[in-house]
Amino acid sequence: xxxxxxxxxxxxxxxxxxxxxxxxxxxxxxxxxxxxxxxxxxxxxxxxxxxxxxxxxxxxxxxxxxxxxxxxxxxxxxxxxxxxxxxxxxxxxxxxxxxxxxxxxxxxxxxxxxxxxxxxxxxxxxxxxxxxxxxxxxxxxxxxxxxxxxxxxxxxxxxxxxxxxxxxxxxxxxxxxxxxxxxxxxxxxxxxxxxxxxxxxxxxxxxxxxxxxxxxxxxxxxxxxxxxxxxxxxxxxxxxxxxxxxxxxxxxxxxxxxxxxxxxxxxxxxxxxxxxxxxxxxxxxxx
Amino acid sequence: xxxxxxxxxxxxxxxxxxxxxxxxxxxxxxxxxxxxxxxxxxxxxxxxxxxxxxxxxxxxxxxxxxxxxxxxxxxxxxxxxxxxxxxxxxxxxxxxxxxxxxxxxxxxxxxxxxxxxxxxxxxxxxxxxxxxxxxxxxxxxxxxxxxxxxxxxxxxxxxxxxxxxxxxxxxxxxxxxxxxxxxxxxxxxxxxxxxxxxxxxxxxxxxxxxxxxxxxxxxxxxxxxxxxxxxxxxxxxx
Numbered sequence: 001x002x003x004x005x006x007x008x009x010x011x012x013x014x015x016x017x018x019x020x021x022x023x024x025x026x027x028x029x030x031x032x033x034x035x036x037x038x039x040x041x042x043x044x045x046x047x048x049x050x051x052x053x054x055x056x057x058x059x060x061x062x063x064x065x066x067x068x069x070x071x072x073x074x075x076x077x078x079x080x081x082x083x084x085x086x087x088x089x090x091x092x093x094x095x096x097x098x099x100x101x102x103x104x105x106x107x108x109x110x111x112x113x114x115x116x117x118x119x120x121x122x123x124x125x126x127x128x129x130x131x132x133x134x135x136x137x138x139x140x141x142x143x144x145x146x147x148x149x150x151x152x153x154x155x156x157x158x159x160x161x162x163x164x165x166x167x168x169x170x171x172x173x174x175x176x177x178x179x180x181x182x183x184x185x186x187x188x189x190x191x192x193x194x195x196x197x198x199x200x201x202x203x204x205x206x207x208x209x210x211x212x213x214x215x216x217x218x219x220x221x222x223x224x225x226x227x228x229x230x231x232x233x234x235x236x237x238x239x240x241x242x243x244x245x246x247x248x249x250x251x252x253x254x255x256x257x258x259x260x261x262x263x264x265x266x267x268x269x270x271x272x273x274x275x276x277x278x279x280x281x282x283x284x285x286x287x
Numbered sequence: 288x289x290x291x292x293x294x295x296x297x298x299x300x301x302x303x304x305x306x307x308x309x310x311x312x313x314x315x316x317x318x319x320x321x322x323x324x325x326x327x328x329x330x331x332x333x334x335x336x337x338x339x340x341x342x343x344x345x346x347x348x349x350x351x352x353x354x355x356x357x358x359x360x361x362x363x364x365x366x367x368x369x370x371x372x373x374x375x376x377x378x379x380x381x382x383x384x385x386x387x388x389x390x391x392x393x394x395x396x397x398x399x400x401x402x403x404x405x406x407x408x409x410x411x412x413x414x415x416x417x418x419x420x421x422x423x424x425x426x427x428x429x430x431x432x433x434x435x436x437x438x439x440x441x442x443x444x445x446x447x448x449x450x451x452x453x454x455x456x457x458x459x460x461x462x463x464x465x466x467x468x469x470x471x472x473x474x475x476x477x478x479x480x481x482x483x484x485x486x487x488x489x490x491x492x493x494x495x496x497x498x499x500x501x502x503x504x505x506x507x508x509x510x511x512x513x514x515x516x517x518x519x520x521x522x523x524x525x
Contacts, residue, residue, distance in 0.1 A: 176379075
C-alpha cells in the first residue's frame with residue numbers, strides 16, 4: 001500500500017468513525033443517563049436520511065433540508081420519549097428490548113409506506129462537490145472532508161455541553177445518581193426528554209449527512225446499529241469519551257480491513273471488540 | 288395562636304411491598320424550628336423522610352408544606368417548594384467535581400431568596416475551597432458531608448433535612464459538622480435532623496420525636512425530653 005492510498009483509507013476511516021460517533025453518542029448517552037437500551041436508535045439514522053431526501057426534493061436546498069430534518073428528528077425524539085420511552089424507566093432491559101424492537105418494525109413499515117422500498121439518493125450540493133488533491137495522482141472528495149469536519153464540530157460541541165455547561169453537569173449527575181438529582185429540585189423527566197431528543201437528532205443528522213454518500217435503502221438503520229453497539233461496548237457503556245475513541249478505532253480498523261484483509265473484514269471489528277473486552281471487560285472508559 | 292406550620296405530616300402509612308413500615312406517623316415543624324427525629328436502626332426514620340419527600344409513596348397520610356398539600360407532587364416539585372435534603376450516604380455524584388456539585392445545585396429559593404451563594408458556602412466550608420477540582424467521591428467522609436450540606440444550602444431552602452448527618456465520621460469531624468449545622472440553624476433555616484446522638488440533639492433542637500417500630504412514641508420539647516430521658520434512652524439503646 002503506497003502512502004497516497006494509505007492516506008485516503010485513513011481519511012475514509014476517520015470520516016466513517018466520526019459518523020459512527022455521531023450516532024453512537026446518542027445511544028451511549030441514552031443508556032448512561034436514562035438506563036434505556038434503545039435498539040431503535042439505528043432507525044433514527046435511517047429516518048434522518050429519508051427526511052433529507054424528502055426535504056431536498058421539496059426545497060431543493062441542502063442546508064434547508066438538513067435543518068428541517070434535524071428539527072423534525074428532534075421533535076420526533078421528544079414525542080417518542082414522552083409517549084413510549086417514559087414508560088420504560090422502571091422496567092427491566094427485556095421490556096426495553098421488546099418495545100424498541102417493536103419500534104424498529106413500525107419505523108420500517110412507515111418508511112416503506114411513505115417512501116417505498118427502492119433505493120434513493122441525494123446529490124452532493126454544488127458548493128461541496130469536487131475533490132482536492134492529496135498527491136499528484138490521488139484526490140479526495142470535498143464532501144467527505146466536510147462531513148468529517150462537521151462531525152468533529154458536533155463532537156466538540158457535545159464535549160463542551162457535557163463538560164462545561166450546567167445542563168452537562170445535570171446530565172452527568174443524572175447518570176450517577178438520578179434520585180439525588182430529583183432531590184435537588186431538578187425535573188429528571190425533562191432532562192431525559194432533552195437527552196433522548198438530542199440523541200435522536202444526532203443520529204438523524206448522521207443519516208442526513210450520509211445521504212449524499214450512500215444509497216438510502218430500507219434497513220440501513222439496523223446495519224449501523226450493530227456497529228454503534230460495538231462502539232458503545234468498546235468505549236464503555238455511557239461514556240461519551242469512550243464512544244469517541246472507540247468510533248475512531250472501529251472506523252479506521254474497519255476501513256483498513258476492507259482493503260488489507262477483505263476475507264476478514266466482516267468480522268474484524270468484532271475481533272477487535274473481543275480483544276478489548278478481554279483486556280478491559282467494562283470497555284475502555286467505563287465509569 | 289400558633290403560626291402556620293412549615294411542615295405538617297399527618298398519619299403517614301408506608302409500606303415496602305407487603306411490609307407495613309410506618310404506622311400513622313405525625314410530624315410538625317414550625318418556621319425556624321429544629322426538630323430531631325430519633326430511633327434505633329430500622330424504626331422508620333429514613334422511611335419517614337423518604338415518604339415526606341415523595342421518594343416512597345405512602346399508602347395514606349398527608350404532607351403539607353407552608354400550608355400547601357404537596358403529598359401528590361413529584362419529589363423535585365416538593366424540593367422546589369423550599370426543601371433541601373442531605374441523604375444518608377451523602378448522595379455524591381461520582382463524575383462531578385466539588386465545584387460542579389455546587390454549581391449544578393445552585394438556585395434561588397422561594398420568592399427569589401438568595402441568602403446562600405457559592406462564595407458563602409465556600410466561606411462556611413473553607414476545606415471545600417481547597418478541593419474544588421477533586422471529584423466529590425475523592426473527598427473524605429467529613430468533606431463529603433460538608434459538600435452535601437453546602438450543595439443543599441445552595442438551593443436556598445426553608446427546611447433542611449439531614450439524614451444521619453454524622454454517621455461514620457471521626458469525633459473531631461463530627462464536632463465540626465454539628466457546629467456547621469448549628470450555624471445553619473442560627474441563620475434561620477428550619478432543620479429536621481435524623482441522628483442518634485441525643486446529647487448533641489437535645490441542645491441543638493427545639494423539639495424531638497422518637498420513633499419505635501414506625502410509630503411516634505415521643506413528641507416533645509427539650510424540657511420534655513430531659514424529663515423523660517431514661518425512657519427515651521431506653522427506646523434508643525440497642
